[in-house]
Amino acid sequence: MYTHFVRFQMLQSRRKYDGEYAPDVSWDKDAILSLGKLAFHQLQRNNLLFYDKDLEECGIDKSKASVYSGMCTQIFKEEAGIILGTTFCFVHLSIQEFVAALYAHLFLDIHKKSVFNQHESTEQENKNGTMIDLLKTAVDKALESETGHLDLFLRFLLGLSLQSNRLLLPGLLTQQYSNEQSNRKIVQYIKEKLEDKKMSPERSINLFYCLNELNDQTLVKEIQTHLREGSLSSSDLSPAQWSAVAFVLLTSEEELEEFELQKFKKSDECLFRLMEVLKISKRALLNDCNLTDESCSNLAKALWSDNSLIELNMSDNNLQDSGVKQLCIGLENIMCKLEILKLRGCKMTDEGCSALTSALKSNPSHLRELDLSENKLGDSGVENCHGTGYGRNTKRG
Template identity: 50%
Template sequence: MQGNPTLLNEIYTELYITESESGEINNEHEVRQIETQSRRAATEDTAIKCNDIFRPLPGQHKPIRTVLTKGVAGIGKTVSVQKFILDWAEGKENQDIQLIFPLPFRELNLMKGKKLSLSSLLHIFFPETKKMKISCDKYKVLFIFDGLDECRLFLDFKSKVKLCKISESASVDVLLMNLIVRNLLPSALIWITSRPAAVDLIPSKCVHRVTEVRGFNEPQKVEYFRKRISDQSLANRIISHLKSSRSLYIMCHIPVFCWISATVLEKMLSQAESGKIPKTLTQMYTHFLIIQTNIKHEKDYEKKVKDEDMILRLGKLAFQQLVKGNLIFYDEDLRECGIDVTEASVYSGLCTQIFREEFGLYQGKVFCFVHLSLQEHLAALYVYLSFTINNINIFDQTKQGLLSKIFNQKKYNSLSDLHQRAVNEALQSKNGHLDLFLRFFLGLSVESNQTLLRKLLTQTGSCFYNKMETVQYIKQKIRKNHSSEESINLFHCLNELGDDLLMQEIQYYLKSGKIRETKLSSSHLEGPLYTITEYVGDHWTSTLEDAERLEDDLAFVNHDDHLGI
């Protein structure tokens, strides 16, 4: 369905997976978690191979029946599931298991409202089971529930509805709950994957092991690009470029971001392509959008929808669902944004790798962006273009409805005013879900990115914009703000804006003593503080006195590449 598929075994790169202490909820935005995880010493955690997640480690004696695997969007949870199943099917691993039933939540959602028994549910997804009598006495069974964060079923673990026979009927959410609490098939193995913010949906008493997919460590990043790019000389150039930009290289812990970077840089660094090589997230994602749109034109899809209309509609969907916290969309979500469901293939064809239509085992339609960051980029582009082309302020557009609860009704006369409002909203978010959106939104106002957009759109609009107003406003927020995590994102925003005095602002922040005033946990020391000091030479700075030594580093800053020191 997607063109020329690549066999998993040809491209698969081992992921760094660790055993976690518990399934505690983490409300930080996922990009913050990635930046923190990229600093965490490998020796602090117990590494575990994907195929060993049901095997006790040395010194562990209790059998492991339910495993909860957490990890940020695009980090490799689903691919880990696929590799586990593939190795089992090929007879390489876990041969004591007779039956594996993968039941992704995005497909189970399509069964919402239906009353079924567990056996009839399995018959729908796996018709071959109609001739079998599923019993844990006869078979060792594994159920895999992938994507708990995408679940739109109501999992009520306080429910008193108890099912003990697989022939008893109930709603799908009740079936799942009884499986997880072990009323149904008590000896079956269960594997649940989830983004961190949703792990608390499963009571900790029901989970025997929590693992975390941490993505690629440093050697695995390099290995990925060497496998992905057949021309090893080009692969080396791509790796060198990414290493020169710390904010991009940090993101390479996410396999999906490695793929985006490889797609863009393979084209940009080839002899046939010229232009400024992307050094910021906004540049990278805008290039990616252009490349995917060009792929649509090369495939000569019937042009029923103009590129501008498509991008605005997808952007509207991206923004509305970002506010709601959704990564998976259904027919009704598309219709709300003016997307004709019957022509959805046009949209998925136009942005093949950005917005994909998936047909699951149940053959129902679900839609998603390949990664949360792509959704955030399109959402930012939608807000930006709505203001510059149509003079519509999306923040104020709906007086009754979703956005009115988040954004007030103030009118804005300039893009600078809109930037300030967006900064405030991002800072007020408890889990930072607008952080990356803010980076993209601010970055799109830079002239170089506007030039890029003109390759994609016939009109990008124009409006009054004073960059220094936005820069000074962000710096005021940094100086008033006591949260080191929030300050980090604001520094990233200054970098997206190309602030010439960024290094001086970082030095001021370090000398101000705010780091010292904040009670720092180990994750703070490994994450935000280290991120700041990387901007000024990859030095480890843990005290105010050490910050004095950073002054010399400023002498050789190349202002055209703030991160490539």
């Protein structure tokens, strides 16, 4: 889709500025190299806006910037401001990511080396000048990013590595690669990465989108079978398989009103792998699931991010005060819009209750129901909870 979009804009530009009305358009390699270099290097720095000096570094003369923006009328634009001066940007971040990926392939095609190794020695260039090396490095760089700013770039890069998609770029990419072999190697490399227990749920989900770009559905189809058979709660799945579960649920057309962990596996690890699913659900039923303070830390991060949760049930888990304190980090954030919080039988004492009271006073606008029954609360703990306005729902254990 993005390839057709760029070609269409170039065709329209030729008609508008050069008077060419040919039914097709040849690729302007120099323009793609200049714009691509700008897109790639600014994307690496996670920059959406760039300036005159950035254009000059990529061989784009400021006086000709309008020509480049005119050549791709809906791809590149400039704006004049009083404070920052003239700034430039791509009309949408995804356009920048696509052009950067296209540049990476063109750079490899012309120079026989990876854009990630432009300044390496000749010996290192020869070592890192293959398609598979480019793709592996891109996977590693995307996984290193805490913000995920290279995620979509990686998807575009992998999609453009398929011969079927390269056929859409006649006259631009000429080098032929052993596509089937490279495809098999990078698929295996991504699947190995998915087994990393320390990988964040966000990065693992992106890797499944990457496998989609490479037309590999093996893990997803395997999980779809488990879902149809209803055997997930009794299955001993690997981290990659649990991530596949999350991907299948996230890409389902059905709206997730309720996430019940007991339907999957009662463990901290399983909850961590399915955290992205929890975040788009309205009700999270995590009661009696053998959860510890480890899950509370991950839940706090979820509550700090964009989420749909209005009910969280953590009852009958061994959270103790340490877990409740971790959870409070998320509860006090303005992104948290919980209306119902259930922490019955979590082995909390007055210490945890005090932290909870402080968090609820920091963010008091949404919560309307709180259950702290069957915890080890003394008089001071009960008094604190009454001070939050939710005392009517609090019972002493």
